[in-house]
Amino acid sequence: MAARVINRFCIILAKKNNKRNILKIKEPKRIPNTLIPEQVKALVAASGNKRDKFLICVLYETGMRIGEALGLRHEDIHSWNKVIQVIPRRNEKRARAKSNEQRSIDISSELIQLYTDYVVYDFDEIDSNYVFVNIWSENIGSPLTYSTIYTKFRRIAKKQGIPFSPHIFRHTHATELLRSGWDASYVQKRLGHKDIQTTISIYAHLNSQDLKQAFQNFQKDKQ
Template identity: 35%
Template sequence: MIRFRQDGSANAVLGTVTQFLLFGVGPGWVSEQVAMSLAKPKFLRFLPDGAAGEGGGARVVTERTLKFATTDPGIEYFTPEQVELMIRMARNARDRFLIVLMRATGMRIGETLGLRRADVHFPADSRQLGCHVEGSHVHVHRRRDNVNNALAKSRKSRTIPVSADTAGYYRDYQWERETVPEAADSDMVFVNLFRAPLGRAMSYPNAKQLFDRLAKWGETVARPHMLRHTAATEWIRAGVPRDVVQELLGHEWPGSLKPYLHTTDRERREAVERVAAGVR
């Protein structure tokens, strides 16, 4: 059976092969003529401040010539109607809260599954908890060891506000959780309530199974990271300043927001019509 790879995967393989062949020039395994056909110098016009190097040498990099032409498919996100459908299709309060929380905060799945109960501050005033952040919020901590191996990708901790509606879904989940005695001793927010081992922290495979079910029932594509994309897209379209969106998502570099700065046909049409109306 012949296996065909996507262009992106094929490019990754070609990149590894190219680097190996270039390495082979030193020991004499590969001729310099072959190496010159695999890569060429490329001059970078734009660099971050201080990155040009002495004499501007850092502006010249090596670009490989053996690669597939690919297009950027853009990010995938849910419409509000799709999110509401997933919430309705979820079979229990825990899954509904997970969907609502990820959509409301833009957290990664690793950050979500790694939440401890002490990280969730949903009272209007959290000073009695020793926290001086105003309003309902969650604390997302930088990388730490979790029993379910959930990993927070961000290198720094951050606080994300949540709405009263999100807090309401959490209360529903807490009532559901209290019916499972095995869950009482776990300090993790998301735990197994419906299959053994009861009370154990929810894992990546558990979350994947949830979204696989939602995708099947809704006859669409559904992955956890699409909720993060949805949150970012909605914030930007609502006019939230980009530096605020960057902080909410836990991005270190402003350029990380670029994939979310997409437009729709309707938005482009409205922009043209607004200008046309002003001309008249």
């Protein structure tokens, strides 16, 4: 009788240990995809107005978080020296910068031109300090919300057959910078990461072809 009880206890204990081991197994982390330049061009072309085209280009060229972009004010875009200032603050629709540190992001003349076109043709007589606002409807001039952007992007993604979200542009920008030879510490500062390990382990989507190219460049430099 005692042996039967002990045997049953051992079976129950073994089942519990197995269950514990199963629960400890972590699912592999899903790595976000990045976009190629041709896909970005297709998404920009599919945008319905200059505001949306400018937003996609801002996210792609700067690697800004969507909250940082939606919180931008006109005073943050310095056209004269081609710089965007990312200033931590919350806007009326609760879009905000994740980091509490201010940083400057250098941008191209082409992005400044897109901004100018947007202000001249879409912004027109709208009275708002915010860059990305509703340009039609009864809420004209009010800052865009997260939900509005995600709805717009889902519509474009379905139409173009290119799955994407605002955050994929951040991953794409970081990967392109690293592929071009940027030091990881520079990419860290540009993205506003506190820890360089975040930049390297999460935002660097380099593949075997990247490693091959880097080694070939290394060999050329030695010659």
